[in-house]
Amino acid sequence: MFDPKTNRFPYTEITDKHYLEIHKDRGYVFDSSYPYIDKSGWFRFKQKMVRILLNVVVFPVATIRLGLKIEGRENIKKYKDVLDDGVISVCNHVHMWDYLAVMKAIRPYKSNLLAWDKNINGENGTLIRLVGGIPIPEKSVAGQKAFLKTLSGLLNEDHGWLHIYAEGSMWEYYQPIRPFKRGASMIAVSNDKPVIPLGFSYREPNWIRKNIFRQIAVFTIHVGEPIYPDKDLKPKEREKDLTVRANKAVCSLVGIDPDKNIYEPVFDDSKRIDYYTDTYGVGYKGSR
Numbered sequence: 001m002f003d004p005k006t007n008r009f010p011y012t013e014i015t016d017k018h019y020l021e022i023h024k025d026r027g028y029v030f031d032s033s034y035p036y037i038d039k040s041g042w043f044r045f046k047q048k049m050v051r052i053l054l055n056v057v058v059f060p061v062a063t064i065r066l067g068l069k070i071e072g073r074e075n076i077k078k079y080k081d082v083l084d085d086g087v088i089s090v091c092n093h094v095h096m097w098d099y100l101a102v103m104k105a106i107r108p109y110k111s112n113l114l115a116w117d118k119n120i121n122g123e124n125g126t127l128i129r130l131v132g133g134i135p136i137p138e139k140s141v142a143g144q145k146a147f148l149k150t151l152s153g154l155l156n157e158d159h160g161w162l163h164i165y166a167e168g169s170m171w172e173y174y175q176p177i178r179p180f181k182r183g184a185s186m187i188a189v190s191n192d193k194p195v196i197p198l199g200f201s202y203r204e205p206n207w208i209r210k211n212i213f214r215q216i217a218v219f220t221i222h223v224g225e226p227i228y229p230d231k232d233l234k235p236k237e238r239e240k241d242l243t244v245r246a247n248k249a250v251c252s253l254v255g256i257d258p259d260k261n262i263y264e265p266v267f268d269d270s271k272r273i274d275y276y277t278d279t280y281g282v283g284y285k286g287s288r
Contacts, residue, residue, distance in 0.1 A: 009171065015178045016168030022122035030117050030137035036150040037112065037134060050130045051110070054103065062100040067209065067218025070105045072253075075196075075223050082226050083109060083196075086155035086162075088188050090246050091198035092177050092254070093165035094219075098200060101221045102163055103131065105198065111161040112154060114183075116169070132163075148187075155191045162187070166246065173216050175202065177251050185242040189235055194226035195246050199253035222253035 010019045028034065038044075062068065076083065089111070091102060099113060112132040119128055120135040134150070137143030154160040164187075166180035177199070188195050202217035209215040227245050229238050248258035 009173065011171055011174065016181060018116065018118075018169045020170065022118045024121070024123040024125075025118075026121045026125060028121050028125075028135075029140075030120075030135050030143045030147075031140040032142035032146040034135075034137070034143065034146070036147050037154060038129070047130055047132075054100075054131075058100060059104045062097050063104070066095065066097060066101060067203065067205065067215070068101050068104070069203075069218075069220040070101075070223070071220055072223035073105065075225055076106060076109070079196075079226055082194060083161070084159060086159040086191070086193050087196055087226065088155070088184055088193055089161065089163045089196040089198050090166040090180065090184050090250065091163070091221075092174075092200055092250060093167055093170040094174055094200050095172055096170070098170075098219070098221075099131070099163070101200070101219065102198060105221050105223055106161065109161045111163045113163045114165070148190075151187055152191055155187075155193050166243075173202070177247060177254065177256060180243050180247045182239055182243050185229075185239040185246065188242060189229045189238045192229065194228045195242060196226050197224035197246055197249035197253055198222065199224070199250040201254035224249050224253050 012019050030036075089102070089106070091098075095101075103111060110132065112134055113128070114136055115128050115133040117135040117138055119125060120133060125133075134147070137147050151162060154162060164184040166184045167178040168181045171178070184195065187193075199222045201220050201222065203220060204210075205213075205215045205218050209218065227242065227249055229242050231238070233241055251258040
């Protein structure tokens with residue numbers, strides 16, 4: 001069975017901190033004038049070309065590379081009326097290529113993705129933008145206002161799909177579900193949109209993948225059912241409640257009993273990474 005304790009990844013002491021190094025800064029400033037969603041004709045043309053490339057080449061390659069299986073796609077059809085009105089999805093972030101799996105799992109829907117601003121400024125920034133990346137402005141209050149207005153337009157006017165890695169950063173092959181930050185629920189509550197939980201679980205690789213390609217694990221992505229904000233609660237409590245329920249839903253999807261989870265969702269308040277890593281396997285039903 002896949003055991004994350006054998007990994008050598010430099011997981012950090014803070015549960016939402018990035019550990020990958022970005023080697024380039026293209027100098028973009030994410031303020032009120034930045035086009036968080038570029039609607040120019042040339043950019044949209046390039047996105048269409050990238051979409052063709054994704055369907056013809058990238059998705060098949062990524063499926064083989066990740067050993068990808070998709071479970072729960074019937075929910076895409078079952079809740080079509082809900083999804084057509086605008087939706088937010090949340091997911092654990094466990095591989096450089098996992099957004100490719102997300103895009104494949106939710107087809108025919110096309111998602112936009114909230115991205116770390118340093119990634120947009122980094123060496124892969126152009127590609128991230130072309131697959132729907134929207135930088136999160138961290139240093140500009142005016143930029144944050146423009147950013148939130150853009151997201152509101154995406155969800156309410158364009159009835160789009162917004163994907164958010166609610167843990168806040170990528171930790172490769174990390175098995176527990178880390179605490180969710182409250183941003184996804186804040187956006188869902190303020191725009192009165194449901195949250196679709198997605199989750200990656202791991203399977204043991206076969207002999208060839210393990211011994212020749214040195215793969216640690218292969219992936220299954222699970223598509224859950226929509227979760228709605230509780231309108232009987234006040235907005236702040238509504239956000240907190242939705243954060244907890246979304247976190248527990250992802251736990252359930254990947255085989256972790258949310259009532260016996262290794263932590264309570266604390267909105268990333270805890271700095272004690274040992275609280276998470278010293279209790280691997282508690283409530284874990286096994287790799288699926």
